[in-house]
Amino acid sequence: MPNDYQTKIAELKSLLLAGQPTFWAMLKTATRSAQDFEELFVLSSLRRKAQARNLAPSNPPKEKIRLAILGGYSLYPLHELIEHLCEVENLPVELWQGDYDNYISEIMDDASGLYSFAPQVVFLLPAERRCLYPGSLTDPRPAQQAEAQRVVDSLLELARKVNEKTRAEVITTNFMLPARHDLGAFRSRTLGSDWSFRKWVNLELGLAAPAYLHICDWEFLAQRLGGLAARDERSWFESKQPCSSALLVELAREAAQLISSFKRAPKKVLVLDLDNTLWGGVVADDGLEGIELGDTSPRGEAFKAFQKYIASLKQRGVLLAVCSKNDFARAAEPFEKHPDMVLKMEDIVAFKANWEPKSENIRAMAPELNLGLDSFVFMDDNPAEIEIVRQFAPEVTTILLGPDPSDYVAQLADCRLFEPRSITDEDAGRTSQYRSDAQRKALAASVTDMAAYLESLSMEAVISEFLPVDVPRLSQLINKSNQFNLTTRRRSEAEVTAVMNDSNFIGYSVRLKDRFGDHGLISIVIGEKKDGALRIDTWLMSCRVLKRGVEELVLNELVRLAKMKNCIRLEGFFLPTPKNEMVRDFYGRMGFTLTAESETQREFELPLESWQPMPVKIKTIRHAYEPS
Amino acid sequence: MNQAEVIARLQTIFDTVFLEPVVLTPAISAKDVPEWDSLTHISLMVAVEKSFGVRFRVGEVENAKNIGEFADLIAKRRQEK
Numbered sequence: 001m002p003n004d005y006q007t008k009i010a011e012l013k014s015l016l017l018a019g020q021p022t023f024w025a026m027l028k029t030a031t032r033s034a035q036d037f038e039e040l041f042v043l044s045s046l047r048r049k050a051q052a053r054n055l056a057p058s059n060p061p062k063e064k065i066r067l068a069i070l071g072g073y074s075l076y077p078l079h080e081l082i083e084h085l086c087e088v089e090n091l092p093v094e095l096w097q098g099d100y101d102n103y104i105s106e107i108m109d110d111a112s113g114l115y116s117f118a119p120q121v122v123f124l125l126p127a128e129r130r131c132l133y134p135g136s137l138t139d140p141r142p143a144q145q146a147e148a149q150r151v152v153d154s155l156l157e158l159a160r161k162v163n164e165k166t167r168a169e170v171i172t173t174n175f176m177l178p179a180r181h182d183l184g185a186f187r188s189r190t191l192g193s194d195w196s197f198r199k200w201v202n203l204e205l206g207l208a209a210p211a212y213l214h215i216c217d218w219e220f221l222a223q224r225l226g227g228l229a230a231r232d233e234r235s236w237f238e239s240k241q242p243c244s245s246a247l248l249v250e251l252a253r254e255a256a257q258l259i260s261s262f263k264r265a266p267k268k269v270l271v272l273d274l275d276n277t278l279w280g281g282v283v284a285d286d287g288l289e290g291i292e293l294g295d296t297s298p299r300g301e302a303f304k305a306f307q308k309y310i311a312s313l314k315q316r317g318v319l320l321a322v323c324s325k326n327d328f329a330r331a332a333e334p335f336e337k338h339p340d341m342v343l344k345m346e347d348i349v350a351f352k353a354n355w356e357p358k359s360e361n362i363r364a365m366a367p368e369l370n371l372g373l374d375s376f377v378f379m380d381d382n383p384a385e386i387e388i389v390r391q392f393a394p395e396v397t398t399i400l401l402g403p404d405p406s407d408y409v410a411q412l413a414d415c416r417l418f419e420p421r422s423i424t425d426e427d428a429g430r431t432s433q434y435r436s437d438a439q440r441k442a443l444a445a446s447v448t449d450m451a452a453y454l455e456s457l458s459m460e461a462v463i464s465e466f467l468p469v470d471v472p473r474l475s476q477l478i479n480k481s482n483q484f485n486l487t488t489r490r491r492s493e494a495e496v497t498a499v500m501n502d503s504n505f506i507g508y509s510v511r512l513k514d515r516f517g518d519h520g521l522i523s524i525v526i527g528e529k530k531d532g533a534l535r536i537d538t539w540l541m542s543c544r545v546l547k548r549g550v551e552e553l554v555l556n557e558l559v560r561l562a563k564m565k566n567c568i569r570l571e572g573f574f575l576p577t578p579k580n581e582m583v584r585d586f587y588g589r590m591g592f593t594l595t596a597e598s599e600t601q602r603e604f605e606l607p608l609e610s611w612q613p614m615p616v617k618i619k620t621i622r623h624a625y626e627p628s
Numbered sequence: 629m630n631q632a633e634v635i636a637r638l639q640t641i642f643d644t645v646f647l648e649p650v651v652l653t654p655a656i657s658a659k660d661v662p663e664w665d666s667l668t669h670i671s672l673m674v675a676v677e678k679s680f681g682v683r684f685r686v687g688e689v690e691n692a693k694n695i696g697e698f699a700d701l702i703a704k705r706r707q708e709k
Contacts, residue, residue: 009644016647038678041671042645045663049647077667234686245674 005039012043016050023050024057028088037245040252041077044084061090065259068119068168070098070106072127073242081252082123082259091260100240101127107158115165120492121262122162123216123255124172125242126155131175131201137183137192144191145200152204159213167494171258173218173251174202176243179227211472212494214258218243221250257416262492265480267397267417268375270313271362274324274331274353276381277401277408278310278343279303284330294340302405307342309409314347318418319369321350323361323378325385328353358385359392370543372482372579377417454549454617457514461550463557465624466500466507473521474509478538481524482579485540486572486586504529505537506561508624510554512545519545523554527562527570534562535571552614555590557624559608564625572604629706634680634699641675654696682706 008030015023027047034040069075069082075097086093096117098106103124106112114122131151133144159170175198187193191200198219206215222230225247235241243251275282280292280299292300293307314320320343324331331353335345345351350368352361358378366373373395380386381401389398399415401408466474475493482488491499499505510523522545526538536558541550562570572587574580584602588594591611592604629637631654639652646663650656658664664672677683682705692698 006644013647036674036678038645038671038675041667041674045645045668045671046647077670080667234684237686238690239670245670 009042009046012046016046016053016055019053019055021055021058023055024088031085031088035249037081037249040081040084040249043088044080047084047087057090059090061092064092064094065263066096066118066120067093067123067259068096068098068114068117068121069123069125070103070114071123071125071173071242072101072103072130073125074100074240075125078242078248078252081249082255085252085256086259089256089260091256091263093259103127104158107162110165114162119166119168121259122166122168122170124158124162124170126158126172126175128175128198128242131198132194133192133197135192137186137190139192141191144197148191148197148200149204151201152208155205156208156210156213160210163212163494167498168212169214169262169492169494170212171214171216171255172205173216174198174205176218176222176230177227179222179231212492212497216251216254216258218251221254222247225250257419261419263479263490265375265476266419267318267377268371268480269319269321269349269365269369269377270310270418271321271323271365271376271378271396272310273380273382273385274322274326274334276405277379278307279334279338280405283334284326288333288337291334291338293334293338299405300340302408304340304342306405306408306412309412311342311347313412313418316418316420319349320347321365321369321376322348322352323358323365324353325355325358326353357388357392359389359396362389362393362396370483370546377415379412451617457516457548457617459512459514459548459618460621461513461553461618462511462621463508463553463624464511464622466496466509468497468500470509470521471496471500474507474524477521477524477542478540481540481542482577483543483582484546485538485577485580486536486583487538487575488577488580489538491538499526506534506565506624508557508561510550510557512548512550512618523550525554525558527558529565529567532566532568533571534558534565534567534569536573539572549616549618551586551590553616553618553620556613556616559606559611559613561624562608567608569608570606572606574602574604575600576602629703631696631699631703634702635695637679638676638695638699638702641672641679645672645675652695654699655694657694676702680706681709 012023012026012030015026027043031040031043034043065086067082069079079095079097083093083095096114096119098114103126106114133147135143135147155172159172162168163170177198178194183193183195187195191197202219209215222243230243230247232241232244235244241248272278280303281290283291293303294300295304310320322331332345332351334341335343335348350365352365354361358380362376362378363373366376373393376396377399378386378389378396379399379401383400386398386400389396397417399411401411464470471493475491475496478491478496499507505526505528507524507526509521512519512522519542523541524538525536527534528537539554541554558570570592572592574584574587576584587604592606594602595605596603635652635654642650642652645668646661648663650661658669673684673689680702682702684701684705688701689698692701
């Protein structure tokens with residue numbers, strides 16, 4: 001490690017001193033692979049020095065995330081690590097740090113610096129020493145349980161208060177478990193032991209956490225690292241550190257991961273190689289009987305276990321695709337005939353087995369599935385294939401499988417690319433949605449008259465104002481929708497809730513069903529009333545339902561609500577991004593007039609006086625802001 | 629290891645951690661090095677413990693007034709191993 005590490009640092013230093021912008025790309029790679037506290041720390045100080053010398057990354061985001069960190073420990077140098085991890089991932093933060101062990105008053109006091117800072121994200125590390133049972137180990141269980149509940153409730157109350165005041169997303173750590181033998185086997189026979197008490201608090205806290213509260217699972221992180229390696233009593237006595245420096249790195253990484261998950265969508269498609277990825281051997285050479293898959297050999301078992309894990313990803317909404325250098329018929333055969341194949345043809349939304357470069361095959365999948373290339377993850381055991389995709393489809397995230405199939409599950413399970421913030425039923429149903437999309441397209445090909453086709457779909461829409469129960473799904477769609485998205489304004493769950501509760505705003509969503517299936521929640525609009533106009537803050541739609549009349553339906557509803565709010569015109573905005581070119585002229589197509597145009601914004605207007613509703617082939621079951 | 633040998637190895641650690649070169653002498657201390665703030669200090673100590681395979685006792689590092697005394701402390705802890 002040291003030599004490799006020292007070379008890397010030396011190279012970074014020379015890039016920095018020469019003022020080379022490639023410094024940032026290398027810093028990012030080095031930061032991602034850094035294991036040790038001191039390595040990460042040196043990288044962070046190099047970043048600070050680069051910033052002090054005005055060596056900036058090439059595409060800095062416009063705004064910083066306002067992050068407050070507070071808790072029952074010294075937050076120094078934890079804050080440095082979090083800031084570094086966020087900044088190298090192009091999520092610059094503006095930090096506010098609480099004083100050591102002052103978090104309760106910082107949160108309870110309305111006049112505290114926390115509130116004048118107006119954070120968007122609050123990271124709270126409650127003190128472990130306030131999470132213990134003060135009575136006797138032999139007290140009756142109800143008394144011990146009541147005390148544990150009190151600890152949970154007081155944490156939930158702190159989170160509630162800070163969220164209510166700031167609308168920030170709140171992250172709280174839970175509690176590390178002890179790692180010493182103290183009490184022996186008795187520790188699990190009483191809720192009064194630190195071991196049982198904290199486990200109970202952690203469980204209740206996680207299960208009771210409202211949508212705006214995110215658990216940074218310290219118990220899990222410490223367990224993963226190893227209980228003894230997680231703690232460092234000396235650093236507590238010397239400088240009130242919360243844990244060992246090794247765990248501090250993991251804690252900072254987890255916090256940065258959570259913060260980035262508020263702004264960035266998880267990946268949507270996993271593209272899989274076949275030979276030596278889903279089974280052992282080469283099906284074209286070894287034949288259907290010759291490939292290693294199933295319980296007859298350890299290697300076969302490992303491949304089957306990997307397929308089972310992949311199937312579980314599909315269950316939580318990840319789309320599966322295949323990309324293999326193969327003859328199509330040979331590649332498809334195991335899916336159709338092998339008794340130990342866990343994955344079946346119907347699990348795969350796109351199946352490419354041919355001799356074209358894999359980068360081209362994956363590029364071709366994107367429009368077929370109506371998804372951006374950056375939603376794709378490609379997994380292969382062959383470094384050459386990975387390299388081709390890296391070079392020619394750089395938006396795709398790649399995972400090079402290691403030499404041992406028994407490690408495959410761990411590699412995928414640790415990749416952190418498919419973590420849901422909250423699993424919705426709609427995620428689980430998405431593969432069937434995409435599949436019935438294919439059937440629908442077949443029908444469109446057979447029906448020449450578009451109107452007759454739309455009629456034949458028997459579409460039904462439910463339009464609903466923002467409802468508390470929809471908030472996770474609303475925020476999820478707002479944060480991942482890229483293509484049909486006029487303004488690409490991201491909103492956390494807390495921010496969606498704020499819109500919902502502000503009477504100057506209207507916000508509604510559309511759910512669509514047709515005779516092939518339920519599309520779920522597919523369009524979201526947010527409007528703000530201002531000087532007789534309803535300004536369209538957000539208008540987005542899932543591309544799966546393009547050109548079905550949803551656009552017109554949404555506009556009809558928008559006008560209806562605008563009139564209800566006594567507005568005389570709609571104002572629409574197009575904010576260009578690399579991905580939303582398809583809606584550049586959308587407002588024009590919908591009858592709006594272009595009133596102003598610049599590089600960064602196009603403005604449109606639609607007077608409502610003589611406006612006539614647009615014809616649609618969708619039956620509206622319910623309108624927004626009306627009793628259902 | 630004597631003091632000079634310890635300082636020689638410390639030099640390689642400092643060369644990695646600091647951007648501006650620092651030439652270590654027994655008399656030098658944190659206040660002489662602008663980059664040596666308390667944040668860098670934590671990182672240095674982790675690196676030193678790992679490199680020398682020692683573990684300082686609670687509170688003793690802050691008693692060392694300069695690099696010379698710090699090197700002596702490292703040598704002493706190494707001997708006890």
